[in-house]
Amino acid sequence: MGQTELTKGKLLIAEPSILNDTSFNRSVILLSEHNDQGSIGFIINKPSQYVLGDIIPEIDSNLTIYKGGPVSEENLYFVHRVPHLIPDSIEITDGIFWGGDFEVVQELLEKDELEKEDIRFFLGYSGWSKDQLQDELETTSWIVIENQYQNIFGISDQSFWKDQLMKFGGEYKLWANAPENPSLN
Template sequence: MNILQPQKGKLLIAEPAILNDDSFNRSIILLTEHTSTNAIGFIINKPLGYTVNDLIPEIDNDFTIYQGGPVEQDNLYFVHNVPDKIPNSIEVSNGVYWGGNFDSLKQLLDTKEIQADEIRFFLGYTGWSSDQLKDEIATNSWFISENSYSNIFTVDEKKAWKNKLLERGGDYAIWANAPENIQLN
């Protein structure tokens, strides 16, 4: 099996071995930055019970907010595929962009010029120091996958982790069908 290395634009898939970790159990993380000193990403498959309007009342918008990770959970982040509409965006890869001018984004949200399938919002992010991610991959907390989604903003969060395990095959297929709470089995 060809082993992928972590890099910007790749996906980190939580190994079944971390089922007892509340933050990362069954997570899929989009890596938005990977350098020799750090890595940053956002969990793309864990919606929260909040909308943009819940967190920013002056914006009339009901897009779902996702759990981005355990770091800086009081900050709102966003990833999108419309850099022509949101200036100062940073390209992650394959037409996916991180951040940009928030005032422009607010106007787009207010005027309904941006759709839910073009953007995803996150509370917090996931971050690692230089060797921390390598160590976690080496100890089977994560495996790396290509971002094979045609649109990462329409991922079915209920099936995404299971489907990535099934793609991997082998013993992963057994874990893909395990109940979310093993103790209830």
């Protein structure tokens, strides 16, 4: 299967070959940064058991927090599509931004001016050192695709990984329908 060039804003779909990897099995990652120093991304299809108010009690919010990846899992990160409301954001790709002034985010949440389709919070991130992600692509760990979703923040379903594999057809369809834990079969 031909690979799309690695650039920020692309989606990484976990290959079935890494199903034993507890951090990344069945993951879809938004690549937020990719340069000669390394790569950073956030897993967009794995909600945690937490909501924002659980992690930051002074914020009265029931927005779901997602498992962003195995690096710095004690830190909270966010990606959004409202740079006109959140200063100091970094553009990832058309209409998707990373970070910004968290105090402003807190105020917007208190005023109920952010919808769940505007922002997504993550505990931790996925990170690769220089050339590491490229090496993983060559060992069939990831499929790189263009992000064709107007609003990735509307993606919350864990079946998103399966849906992506089904589009690839062939043996991917078999893997897409395999049980998450084959030993329970």
